[in-house]
Amino acid sequence: MIAPNIQLDPQGRLRHLLTIEGLKRQMLIEILDAAESFTTVAGQAVKKVPLLRGKAIVNLFFESSTRTLTTFELAAKRLSADVLKVNVGTSATNKGESLLDMLRNLEAMHCDMFVVRHAESGAAHFIASKVAPHISVINAGDGRHAHPTQALLDIFTIRRHKKEFAPLTVAIVGDIMHSRVARSQIHALTTLGVSELRVVAPKTLIPSHASSLGVHVYHDLTEGIRDADVVITLRLQKERMESAQLPSEHEYFRQYGLTPEKLRAAKPDAIVMHPGPINRGVEMSSEVADGPQSVILEQVTNGIAVRMAVMSMVLGRAPEGTV
Amino acid sequence: MHPKHDVDALIVKMADELTATVQSLPLDDVLMIGIHTGGVWVAERLHQLLNLPLPLGTLDISFYRDDFSRIGMNPQVKPSALPVAVDGKHIILVDDILHTGRTIRAAMNEIFDYGRPASIRLAVLGERRGRELPIQPDVVGAHLSLESHEHVKLLGPDRLSWSVVRTP
Numbered sequence: 273m274i275a276p277n278i279q280l281d282p283q284g285r286l287r288h289l290l291t292i293e294g295l296k297r298q299m300l301i302e303i304l305d306a307a308e309s310f311t312t313v314a315g316q317a318v319k320k321v322p323l324l325r326g327k328a329i330v331n332l333f334f335e336s337s338t339r340t341l342t343t344f345e346l347a348a349k350r351l352s353a354d355v356l357k358v359n360v361g362t363s364a365t366n367k368g369e370s371l372l373d374m375l376r377n378l379e380a381m382h383c384d385m386f387v388v389r390h391a392e393s394g395a396a397h398f399i400a401s402k403v404a405p406h407i408s409v410i411n412a413g414d415g416r417h418a419h420p421t422q423a424l425l426d427i428f429t430i431r432r433h434k435k436e437f438a439p440l441t442v443a444i445v446g447d448i449m450h451s452r453v454a455r456s457q458i459h460a461l462t463t464l465g466v467s468e469l470r471v472v473a474p475k476t477l478i479p480s481h482a483s484s485l486g487v488h489v490y491h492d493l494t495e496g497i498r499d500a501d502v503v504i505t506l507r508l509q510k511e512r513m514e515s516a517q518l519p520s521e522h523e524y525f526r527q528y529g530l531t532p533e534k535l536r537a538a539k540p541d542a543i544v545m546h547p548g549p550i551n552r553g554v555e556m557s558s559e560v561a562d563g564p565q566s567v568i569l570e571q572v573t574n575g576i577a578v579r580m581a582v583m584s585m586v587l588g589r590a591p592e593g594t595v
Numbered sequence: 596m597h598p599k600h601d602v603d604a605l606i607v608k609m610a611d612e613l614t615a616t617v618q619s620l621p622l623d624d625v626l627m628i629g630i631h632t633g634g635v636w637v638a639e640r641l642h643q644l645l646n647l648p649l650p651l652g653t654l655d656i657s658f659y660r661d662d663f664s665r666i667g668m669n670p671q672v673k674p675s676a677l678p679v680a681v682d683g684k685h686i687i688l689v690d691d692i693l694h695t696g697r698t699i700r701a702a703m704n705e706i707f708d709y710g711r712p713a714s715i716r717l718a719v720l721g722e723r724r725g726r727e728l729p730i731q732p733d734v735v736g737a738h739l740s741l742e743s744h745e746h747v748k749l750l751g752p753d754r755l756s757w758s759v760v761r762t763p
Contacts, residue, residue: 305670305672306668306670306672308674309655309673309674309675310658311674312675312676313658317709317710318707318708318709320708321658321659321705322658323658323663585668588668589668
């Protein structure tokens with residue numbers, strides 16, 4: 273598939289963040305530890321640290337986003353970077369050449385980082401392979417491929433509640449097929465060595481090679497979340513779906529929608545997560561989304577600290593040869 | 596003097612000197628803050644000796660360093676933890692070694708991002724020549740005579756002792 277290696281510099285440090293695949297456990301832990309320190313910035317009267325003063329970060333979102341775009345922007349601003357958002361329509365034709373031209377223009381403006389979201393898998397890799405040597409690229413979601421900062425904020429949220437990864441049973445419920453979030457979560461959670469990782473979905477929403485990723489496949493919700501410590505639900509990606517893959521939202525909710533009754537199969541202290549935006553009454557009921565086990569809004573808050581950690585690690589690499 | 600002093604004795608001496616300062620201030624507004632990592636070890640002992648009512652605060656100045664673009668992100672960064680609002684507090688900032696003064700500048704910048712303290716005093720276990728900023732300590736454990744190629748490091752946290760490292 274796509275070579276993940278271009279995201280590391282010759283000293284093995286993170287230069288771009290494109291995918292979780294290929295990142296070592298130590299690197300993931302380092303990101304989580306840095307993120308932990310950045311959580312205190314939100315408690316300051318001045319919610320800002322001067323770390324990336326003078327750096328220019330461009331949000332290049334070719335696909336719509338509210339949460340991810342906002343939290344990336346806020347993260348960059350809390351690091352004192354200058355942030356600009358380039359409005360790029362999804363309908364841009366002739367992408368190849370005009371995209372490269374746009375990159376050259378942004379480079380000419382002395383930007384330091386591109387945060388890229390794109391509907392096509394591999395878009396962030398493509399951009400990372402073309403940028404000038406001093407520029408870093410962060411993948412904010414590419415097609416069905418990867419959404420590494422989402423997976424990082426998810427494991428960060430899990431660690432804050434569960435401390436150790438080794439004993440955990442984690443169930444990812446929903447549209448695995450179209451989910452870049454699920455792919456990145458699976459890479460992160462297997463790298464961290466959770467005890468058991470399950471995916472729970474109808475046959476049509478699970479890719480055929482799923483078990484080769486080291487996950488256990490379930491088609492029954494109650495069985496799939498039984499005794500789980502963490503239940504991650506995913507949004508039904510209707511925009512990436514062909515009509516035949518799903519009977520109806522009502523039917524999906526009946527079988528796979530998380531309700532307080534069904535959640536009882538999981539451990540009593542299980543946490544419930546969702547990357548947002550939630551379709552209430554489809555992936556879960558409001559009682560669960562707003563209930564005591566839900567950590568969905570914590571995920572949003574944690575996303576800022578995690579993105580601050582990634583941005584400062586990538587831009588804060590000491591110049592080569594000085595360490 | 597050479598860094599062979601008994602660190603615990605120096606801390607007791609510092610506590611003695613700080614007592615007068617603390618007594619001149621409203622006790623409930625005295626906030627001691629240690630700078631990671633060595634400064635926290637010294638501050639923990641001072642805090643106990645002075646029997647301060649407010650819990651000890653800790654500061655990691657990694658996000659406020661002025662050499663970030665030169666040396667990069669500190670992978671061992673710890674969260675800062677200030678137990679109470681700093682507004683109106685009389686702060687006693689504690690570090691292990693005062694050298695260039697840049698750490699103290701960074702620490703003060705960070706403190707002001709948390710609020711507006713009434714005053715800041717500086718207590719350091721060891722002080723050496725080489726200031727690059729107009730920053731001076733209020734209380735000093737020991738004045739260290741070191742060559743520019745010598746670096747002193749506090750070892751801890753259980754038993755505190757100096758270690759001198761010579762760079763070629």
